Amino acid sequence: MTDATANAPARSLFTEDARTKKRNRAEARFRAYGLAAVIVGLLALVMLLVSILSNGMSAFRQTFLTIPVELTEARLDPQGNRDPAEMAAVTTFGYLPVLAQSYIDHVESLGIEHDLSPQAMAAMISGEAPAQLRSLVLEDPSLVGQTVTLRVLVSGRIDGFFKGRVTMASAERDANVTPEQLQLAQALAEVGVIETRFNWSFVTAPDASGQRPEAAGLGVAILGSFYMMLVVLVLSLPIGVAASIYLEEFAPKNRLTDLIEVNISNLAAVPSIVFGILGLAIFINFAGLPQSAPIVGGLVLTLMTLPTIIIATRASLRAVPPSIREAALGVGASKMQAVFHHVLPLAAPGILTGTIIGLAQALGETAPLLLIGMVAFVRDYPAAPPEGLFDPASALPVQVYQWTQRSDPAFVERASGAIIVLLVFLIVMNAIAVLLRRRFERRW
Amino acid sequence: MPLLWLFVIVLALGALGFVLGRQRAIASAGGDARQLHSLPNYYGSNVAILTVVPALMVLAVWLILQPMVIQARVTSLIPEAAIEQIGSRSLVMSDVRRVAEGLDTAVAAGALSEAETRGLSTDETDVRARLGEVGVALGGAVTPEVLAAALRYRALDHTADTLRSGLVIVLAALGLAYGYLRTRQEFRARNSVERAILALLMLASTLAILTTVGIVFSMLFETFNFFELYPWREFFFGLEWRPSFEGGSDLGLIPLLWGTLYISIIALLVSVPIGLFAAIYMAEYAGKRFRAVAKPLIEVLAGIPTIVYGLFALITVGPLLRDYFAQPLGLGTSSSSVMTAGVVMGIMLIPFVSSLSDDIINAVPQSLRDGSYGLGATQSETVRQVILPAALPGIVGAILLAASRAIGETMIVVLGAGAAAALSLNPFEAMTTVTVKIVGQLTGDTNFESPEALVAFALGLTLFVITLGLNVLALYIVRKYREQYE
Amino acid sequence: MNDMRMTERGVDSKNIKMKARKVQVFYGTNHAIKDVDVDIEDKTVTAFIGPSGCGKSTFLRCLNRMNDTIDICRVEGEITLDGEDIYDRKVDPVQLRAKVGMVFQKPNPFPKSIYDNVAYGPRIHGLARGKAELDEIVEKSLRRAAIWNEVKDRLDAPGTGLSGGQQQRLCIARAIATGPEVLLMDEPCSALDPIATAQVEELIDELRERFSVVIVTHSMQQAARVSQKTAFFHLGNLVEYGETSKIFTNPDDPRTESYITGRIG
Incomplete structure (x- = not known):
């Protein structure tokens, strides 16, 4: 019997043979691929965040024009009796000339040379400004006849000029702005009449039409998202906890239980858009609930969030050792009492963490909301709950989608800004979840 | 009252x-x-x-x-x-x-x-x-x-x-x-109350079944209506997607399915190697500190809403791919393309693949690693020849779950892939998917009596059946795998 | 090098294969092995015995640097194989482990076919120059591990499908296939029934003809049956090392005697 293995030449351990060298090189390569994969993943995250932040940070700053406005009685209150009901007959179009004239006069008084027509001058002010002036006057009719100093939005293109989005060169090709307007804006900025400052109304104002990106805000969307989260929380937490308690503590091992288990794990992986179809068919077409209403969105998101909450709750119920249940049963508590008095309180931090994470997922969900009509253009804030749950509203992620569908490039900045708001909410929610876990985590 | x-x-x-x-x-x-x-x-x-x-x-x-x-x-x-x-x-x-x-x-x-x-x-x-x-x-x-x-x-x-x-x-x-x-x-009041509570708990747990039933019925019903107005043969085998609201639309599923699959394949080609290698590195090579930092950071990618990825595709990746690849190569001038949507979706799926694979690799018993090291295998030989084959069923399950995600993903393709249905091989061309068309046919003013709106339910049902099949298969494989090492 | 120096414990003039001097092992701050000196002879079965937690397995794992895979473990002192320090910076543990094979407590066949299990080592070390040569190595290893007759008709069947004793012999075949010079066995029979244990013990005795075998065991009877030399470990110290017959009949150290007679352990 020849011995192939024993005939292998004796090698010193100190010299690396050619094969070992090759193998070690392969090892190093493999390790490098692994590291590269991790780095690519991290890089993608960085790119994503940089892209959103660099595009979106400017949405929180807005360019304003500060001018004294003479509220001429002849135009704003033709009857002269300061009755708001009668003054309401003057539409926003009636306020535009007042504003434009004050602006033209102010520029003249500053002695800035320009050769713009009055129309071109007026076009530099946002279409939102006359409405702002009108609501100011209707709120306090006594202002008519006085001169008030007003800070109004400039048009989206002028705003873009100060944010670097619009340049003299691009203005040459742009039908909505001329280089002369930009020059005037530049001159006004030098004397402080036009300035770019922090803009709260991006977070609080309602959406604006496609021609007025400068006025578009997230107020209605944030409120709508908040209402939906309220619905999701109120419905999914009790239902999810109840279902988990049943499955984990009481359910007999039978076909029905198996069916429920399989259903839950499958629902967790059903595409979100399918839930949108469900919402459209059942809640809107069948049950007749209104479109665009936070209640419908909340219901759909509840169904989507339930599996997440059930899975998390069951995990934390399972983590409570059986000895606790036995101790309670041992002193004569019923099974129900053992669960509700002892197991559930001990599992509460885990349940809460799971719920917050589920809510965070629901907050960012977009696709199902598109199908239940949340894409509608809504400018009115929904009323306070519970009636407000049935009022039309938007939602944060849907607002992002809507803004991406508009042609004015200024909406890219708005959409990215809205995402920053969304991400801040998500970070806060996840941070709370992490803190809860750290604070209450118990090892048995 | x-x-x-x-x-x-x-x-x-x-x-x-x-x-x-x-x-x-x-x-x-x-x-x-x-x-x-x-x-x-x-x-x-x-x-x-x-x-x-x-x-x-x-x-x-x-x-x-x-x-x-x-x-x-x-x-x-x-x-x-x-x-x-x-x-x-x-x-x-x-x-x-x-x-x-x-x-x-x-x-x-x-x-x-x-x-x-x-x-x-x-x-x-x-x-x-x-x-x-x-x-x-x-x-x-x-x-x-x-x-x-x-x-x-x-x-x-x-x-x-x-x-x-x-x-x-x-x-x-x-x-x-x-x-x-x-x-x-x-x-016996307590027993009576507890029976009532138990009934409520049970009712809550059956909601999962009700949801599934609701999903199936809501789509099944309208899908039947659709097939009364439009021949099912032309839907499943039609090669053209040309809806027109004046009637006479071509509503063929094939181009949409092709777009969906093409994008999903690219997404998997991006996410599976990166996710798998990242998981291997994290599980086998990375030091404690590196792991403690890198793993949660990668998982952040999973917590980002898909609309964010959609916007990323729309404003960054799309123009980038168009300016540096598609146009120089003469392959197209559209910033929304199969490639754009596929790459971004791939990024989204990285943590999905990596964290599932990480769990699965860690479930391979240490004794197998010891056995391999004891024979003088290097770490990479152990990973490739012992750990990966042992973990293969689990990893296949993870990839199937990722595929099901990719097929059902909506916002990235709505914003990144385009709206034109096409049967083409060029990855830099805009194509559309099943989910995009569901959104397209059901948003805005819809008349639920026309085949153009009802087709969305047939599309939804198709999507549901495909993803359900993948999920059931994947969960089955993963469960079998777990049992093997328990 | 002082390869040929006789030890004070009266070892005969057989070749010394591995030599350990002043070996210390630390797990984090825990000092697991203290000042161990051992000479492993060629073509001999050496048994490490001692109560659980005495460090015998830890020391065994030092001999082919398996402890390297544990982050918190640190080894000091000198261990040589044929006079070469295995903890030298130039030594690649991969090459070392090809020469010093290992069999573990629990049978751990890879989830592959029986053939691939045995062929794994030769393949990664490039020992065969073709399919025929590989077949030969596999057959010879399985024969030596006394399992060939049981598996020759189902080499493609998964190794995990064998019985416990067969699995352990398969693992031994797998270890032999890389052509090691030393074979380390960490309680190889603890997971086996008495019949399988007898088969493996018989095998160990045959293996002695070609390799030097180091076996960790918690069973004193087993040590007495299979080994020529025995080392008794207690609380991380090597208490006594010598001819098996002497250790079991006339130990020098009272602690050894207590253990043998069942008073500690």
């Missing part, structure tokens, strides 16, 4: 039941709670449950049935001619409902009195104008038939509301009385 009031009354009766039941129980034990079978609160709760639960259940069923019954009775009032004139039965009915609701609003606002409403006729009054005054906008003038139907609708609705309120309150009172009379010293 408004719903809210009814609800409050039932709850109030329940609270009353609680107090009464508790008192009666204590009284029956001669004031000594220790003589009772259960704690006094259980007696109270028992009465409260008997008062509230049956009443609210009847209320819920009534609320679902009432509109259906009334609608059926009102529809018969409308002559066929009127239906043909307006278009379809459901359109007429929505007019009727709107007029009826408008009248309600008008009465509530005081613009019309109840008696005036009943005597309304289209000959004497311009109903549309009258309703317009109180802020109810109607699409067109109100025809006599619609007005008559609306009046009937209102009348029925009011009767039903009254009946409903009466029934629910009587039921609650009966429940209260029954529970109260049953309350005695030896009555």
Whole structure:
């Protein structure tokens, strides 16, 4: 019997043979691929965040024009009796000339040379400004006849000029702005009449039409998202906890239980858009609930969030050792009492963490909301709950989608800004979840 | 009586039941709670449950049935001619409902009195104008038939509301009385309450089944309607997708399915190698500190909403790919493309693949690693030849789950892939997917009688069946794998 | 080098294969092995015995640097194989482990076919120059591990499908296939029934003809049956090392005697 293995030449351990060298090189390569994969993943995250932040940070700053406005009685209150009901007959179009004239006069008084027509001058002010002036006057009719100093939005293109989005060169090709307007804006900025400052109304104002990106805000969307989260929380937490308690503590091992288990794990992986179809068919077409209403969105998101909450709750119920249940049963508590008095309180931090994470997922969900009509253009804030749950509203992620569908490039900045708001909410929610876990985590 | 009031009354009766039941129980034990079978609160709760639960259940069923019954009775009032004139039965009915609701609003606002409403006729009054005054906008003038139907609708609705309120309150009172009379010293109130709670818990857990049933039925029903209007053969095997709202659309599934699969394949080509290698590095090579930082950071990618990825595709990746790859290579000028959507979706799926694979690799027993190292294998040889083959079923399961995600993903493709259906191999061309078309056909004003809208339900059902199949298969594989090492 | 130096414990003049001097092992701050000196002879079965937690397995794992895979473990002192320090910076543990094979407590066949299990080592070390040569190595290893007759008709069947004793012999075949010079066995029979244990013990005795075998065992009977030399470990110290017959009949150290007679352990 020849011995192939024993005939292998004796090698010193100190010299690396050619094969070992090759193998070690392969090892190093493999390790490098692994590291590269991790780095690519991290890089993608960085790119994503940089892209959103660099595009979106400017949405929180807005360019304003500060001018004294003479509220001429002849135009704003033709009857002269300061009755708001009668003054309401003057539409926003009636306020535009007042504003434009004050602006033209102010520029003249500053002695800035320009050769713009009055129309071109007026076009530099946002279409939102006359409405702002009108609501100011209707709120306090006594202002008519006085001169008030007003800070109004400039048009989206002028705003873009100060944010670097619009340049003299691009203005040459742009039908909505001329280089002369930009020059005037530049001159006004030098004397402080036009300035770019922090803009709260991006977070609080309602959406604006496609021609007025400068006025578009997230107020209605944030409120709508908040209402939906309220619905999701109120419905999914009790239902999810109840279902988990049943499955984990009481359910007999039978076909029905198996069916429920399989259903839950499958629902967790059903595409979100399918839930949108469900919402459209059942809640809107069948049950007749209104479109665009936070209640419908909340219901759909509840169904989507339930599996997440059930899975998390069951995990934390399972983590409570059986000895606790036995101790309670041992002193004569019923099974129900053992669960509700002892197991559930001990599992509460885990349940809460799971719920917050589920809510965070629901907050960012977009696709199902598109199908239940949340894409509608809504400018009115929904009323306070519970009636407000049935009022039309938007939602944060849907607002992002809507803004991406508009042609004015200024909406890219708005959409990215809205995402920053969304991400801040998500970070806060996840941070709370992490803190809860750290604070209450118990090892048995 | 408004719903809210009814609800409050039932709850109030329940609270009353609680107090009464508790008192009666204590009284029956001669004031000594220790003589009772259960704690006094259980007696109270028992009465409260008997008062509230049956009443609210009847209320819920009534609320679902009432509109259906009334609608059926009102529809018969409308002559066929009127239906043909307006278009379809459901359109007429929505007019009727709107007029009826408008009248309600008008009465509530005081613009019309109840008696005036009943005597309304289209000959004497311009109903549309009258309703317009109180802020109810109607699409067109109100025809006599619609007005008559609306009046009937209102009348029925009011009767039903009254009946409903009466029934629910009587039921609650009966429940209260029954529970109260049953309350005695030896009555096993705790067991009774616990049975009720258990029933509620069970009901909650069956919601998962109800959701699935709801999903399937909502789509199945409309899909049947669709196949009545459009031949199923042309849907499943049609090579053209050209919807036109004037009719005569081509609604072939194949181009959409192709786009979906093409994008998903690219997404998997990006995410599987990166995710798998990252998982291997994290599980086998990375030091504790590196792992503690890098792993959660990678998982952040999984917590980012898909709309963010969509915007990333739209404003960054799309233009980048177009300017640096597609245009120089002469492959296209569109920033939305299969590549854009695929790459971004791939990034989204990295943490999905990596964290699942990480779990699976860690589930491979240490003894196998020891065995391999003991034979003089290097770490990479151990990973490639021992750990990966051992973990393969689990990893295949993870990849299938990722594929199901990719196929069902919506926002990234809506913003990144484009809207034009195409059967092409060029990855830099805009294509569209099943999910994009579901969104496209169902957003905005849709007429649920046309094949162009109903096709979305058929698409949804197709999507549901595909992803469900993948999920079931994947979960089965993963479960089998877990059992192997338990 | 002082390869040929006789030890004070009266070892005969057989070749010394591995030599350990002043070996210390630390797990984090825990001092697991203290000052161990051992000479492993060629073509001999050496048994490490001692109560659980005495460090015998830890020391065994030092001999082919398996402890390297544990982050918190640190080894000091000198261990040589044929006079070469295995903890030298120039030594690649991969090459070392090809020469010093290992069999573990629990049978751990890879989830592959029987053939691939045995061929794994030769393949990664490039020992065969073709399919025929590989077949030969596999057959010879399985024969030596006394399992060939049981598996020759089902080499493609998964190794995990064998019985416990067969699995352990398969693992031994797998270890032999790389052509090691020393074979380390960490309680190889603790997971086996008595019949399988007898088969493996018989095998160990045959293996002695070609390799030096180091076996960790918690069973004193087993040590007495299979080994020529025995080392007794207690609380991380090597208490006594010598001819098996002497250790079991006339130990020098009272602690050894206590253990043998069952008073500690």
